[in-house]
Each structure stands twice: as structure tokens, then as C-alpha cells.
Amino acid sequence: MSRQTSGVDLDVKNVTVRFGGITAVNDATLYAKGGQITGLIGPNGAGKTTFFNACTGWNQPQTGTVRLGNQDLHGHRSSHRAHHGLGRTFQRMELFESLTVRENVRTGPAAFYSSFRPLGLLYSNRKETRQIRQRADQAMEHCSITHLRDKIVGDLSTGQRRLVELARAIATPFKFLLLDEPSSGLDVQETHAFGAVLTNWVRETGNGILIVEHDMALVSEICQQIYVLDFGKIIYQGTTKEALSSDLVKAAYLGEVSVA
Ligand SMILES: Nc1ncnc2c1ncn2[C@@H]1O[C@H](COP(=O)(O)OP(=O)(O)OP(=O)(O)O)[C@@H](O)[C@H]1O
Numbered sequence: 001m002s003r004q005t006s007g008v009d010l011d012v013k014n015v016t017v018r019f020g021g022i023t024a025v026n027d028a029t030l031y032a033k034g035g036q037i038t039g040l041i042g043p044n045g046a047g048k049t050t051f052f053n054a055c056t057g058w059n060q061p062q063t064g065t066v067r068l069g070n071q072d073l074h075g076h077r078s079s080h081r082a083h084h085g086l087g088r089t090f091q092r093m094e095l096f097e098s099l100t101v102r103e104n105v106r107t108g109p110a111a112f113y114s115s116f117r118p119l120g121l122l123y124s125n126r127k128e129t130r131q132i133r134q135r136a137d138q139a140m141e142h143c144s145i146t147h148l149r150d151k152i153v154g155d156l157s158t159g160q161r162r163l164v165e166l167a168r169a170i171a172t173p174f175k176f177l178l179l180d181e182p183s184s185g186l187d188v189q190e191t192h193a194f195g196a197v198l199t200n201w202v203r204e205t206g207n208g209i210l211i212v213e214h215d216m217a218l219v220s221e222i223c224q225q226i227y228v229l230d231f232g233k234i235i236y237q238g239t240t241k242e243a244l245s246s247d248l249v250k251a252a253y254l255g256e257v258s259v260a
Contacts, residue, residue, distance in 0.1 A: 007034020007206035008069030008085065008175050015054050015064030017047070017232075024050040025061070026232035032225070034069075034176065034208040037198060039219045039240065041212070042229035043253055048212045049091060051229065052178050055210075056088050057081045068176055082112065085175030089182055093165050097154035101145060101164050104153050105136040108172035139171035143197055159190035163197070170201055179211045183218055191215060195222045220244055228253060 010032040017025040025047040032038035040048055053059040055066050057078035066073045071084045096104050109132045140146045143163045148156065153164055162182060169177055179198075183191045195218050202209055213219050219226065219240065226243035228236040230252040236243060243249050 007208050009033050010055070010086070010176050010208060010210060011065075011067040012051075012055060013065045015051065015061045015066070017050050017054050017059055017061045023232050025054060025229075027063070028229065028232070028234045030210075030227050030234065030237075032176075032208055032210045035202060035206045036224045037202055037209045037211060037222045039211055039213060039223035039226040039243075040229060041214070041216075041219060041226060041243075041253060046229040047232040048229055049180060050232075052088060052180055052210075052212065055081075055178060056086060082174070085173070086178070087169055087172055087174030087176070088178040089165055089169050089180060091180045091184070093161055095153050095161060095164060095168075098152065100150050100152055101140065101156070101167075102136060102149040104164055105140055105167045105171050106132050108139075108168035109135045112172045112174075135171045135173070136167075139167040142170060142201060143167040144193075158185040159187070159194075162186060162190075162194060166194070166197065174207070176208045176210070179209060179213075181212055181214060183213060183215050188217075191218050192221070194218075198222055216244070 012028070012030045015025055015028045016023065028051055040051065042048055050059065054061040054064065057073070057076055057080070068084055068086050073081045073084060073086065096107065113128050113132065140149055143166055145160065145163050145167060148160060153161060156164065162185070166182065183194050186194060198209060199222050201207070211223065223240045226238065226240050227234055228243065228249050235252055236246055236249050238246065
């Protein structure tokens with residue numbers, strides 16, 4: 001990964017998303033800095049995925065704005081937001097089971113570059129093909145999965161598949177990533193290694209991450225800032241240390257959970 005100087009910040013203001021009579025996200029405002037990992041936590045059904053969808057254009061909020069650096073993404077489709085560098089992963093992994101690891105990872109940058117052309121994947125030039133290969137190789141290296149590059153993804157363990165998904169995301173020239181429960185299904189050691197990959201990527205590229213995560217040990221290890229959603233509202237914002245010792249946050253979410 002090449003080291004860059006400064007990343008862009010994600011600036012989300014006053015987002016409200018309603019589904020009929022349900023207000024899934026209620027006037028939520030969040031600022032996530034480039035070069036950092038910001039956590040978005042909250043109980044099941046709090047509105048975290050809906051908030052992500054509003055950021056990436058998967059749903060259109062009733063109110064609110066989304067900016068990435070100096071780009072106003074408000075009202076634009078998800079493809080436009082991806083062009084401007086806002087990437088995401090999903091709660092359920094979306095990998096091509098019958099393709100190899102290398103092929104899966106290459107689909108990220110290939111789709112990104114092709115989306116700038118009217119005929120998409122039909123045409124690509126040599127320079128672009130070289131870039132796609134280089135980016136995929138670097139991302140696999142970064143995620144320590146180079147040795148798996150010729151394996152079929154359907155044959156891999158959950159931990160390895162999570163890394164393939166992450167490698168595909170970071171192989172794509174995104175400036176900011178939204179990760180939805182990316183460590184789900186990993187054991188303690190795999191989670192720790194996964195967290196180190198995220199931390200290194202942010203440090204080396206200057207890019208930012210907003211992560212939805214239920215694993216509080218991982219959150220406390222990698223996040224600098226935390227936002228807490230409860231019933232669609234941001235009820236707390238602060239440094240990770242402050243958030244984890246806040247009575248309000250404990251009452252809403254953490255309960256007696258130990259994060260040591
Ligand atoms: N498409 C939809 N139509 C109607 N209601 C929805 C829709 N999507 C989400 N909801 C509702 O909005 C609320 C927030 O859901 P959301 O999935 O965003 O929560 P979450 O915090 O991501 O939950 P989890 O941690 O379980 O993934 C829930 O009450 C959910 O049932």
C-alpha cells in the first residue's frame with residue numbers, strides 16, 4: 001500500500017429515514033475523520049445498517065446531507081458515491097463462490113474503473129488492467145492472503161473469506177470505507193488479526209473507516225471515536241475510552257459486557 005498524506009472526512013448531518021410509520025434513523029449527525037477508525041455501535045434494530053444505507057445511497061433519507069471531503073453526495077445514486085470514493089461491505093458476505101481469491105479481489109477495482117465508461121467491462125486498456133492486477137496483489141499482500149490467491153473462495157473458512165472481502169474493498173480505489181459487522185463469524189485470534197489489518201490500512205493510506213461492530217473488544221482496540229445509536233438516535237459521541245465508561249452507553253447497549 002502506498003502511503004498518502006491526508007484522507008477525506010465523512011460528514012453526515014441530520015439524517016432521518018422512515019419506513020412507513022417506523023423512524024429507523026432519527027436526525028442522526030456523525031463526523032468520521034479520514035486516517036481514523038470510527039465505530040458506530042448500538043443494539044439490534046437501532047438503525048445502524050439503515051444509517052449506512054443512507055450514507056451510500058441505498059436508501060434516500062427524508063432529511064439530511066452526506067459529504068465526503070468537499071463532495072456533496074446528497075441525493076446521488078450509490079454508483080456516483082462509489083465513484084467519489086465511498087465504499088462499503090455488507091453484513092452478509094457477497095463473494096463469488098466459484099471464483100478464486102485473486103479473481104474475487106480483482107472484481108473490486110475492475111468494477112470501479114469500468115463504471116466510468118459507457119460500455120463498462122466490455123473495454124479496458126492495458127494500463128487499467130495493470131492497475132487492477134497491482135491493486136489486487138497489494139491488497140492480498142496487505143491482508144496476508146497472497147498464499148490463498150489460487151484457491152476457490154467457496155472452499156475457504158469464514159475467517160479467510162472475511163479477509164478476501166476486505167482485500168476486495170481495499171483493492172478498490174475508495175477513500176473511505178463503511179464496514180458492516182466485518183468480523184462476524186471470526187474467532188478471537190482471527191478478530192485480532194483482522195483489526196490489525198484495518199489499523200495498518202488506515203495508517204498507511206490516510207483513508208478512513210466507519211465500522212458497525214458488535215464485538216466490543218475489537219471496537220475498543222481499533223476505534224478512536226465512537227458514536228452510539230439507540231432507537232435511531234445518536235445518543236452518545238466521544239472517544240472510545242469515554243464511550244466505554246459512559247453510564248448512558250452502558251445502560252443503552254453495553255450492560256454488564258466486559259470489554260477488557
Ligand atoms: N426496508 C425496511 N422496511 C421496513 N423497516 C425496516 C427496513 N429496514 C430496516 N427496517 C427497520 O428499521 C429499524 C432499524 O433496522 P436496522 O437494520 O437499520 O438496524 P441495525 O442497528 O442495523 O440492526 P442489527 O444490529 O440487528 O443489524 C428496525 O426496526 C428494522 O426493522
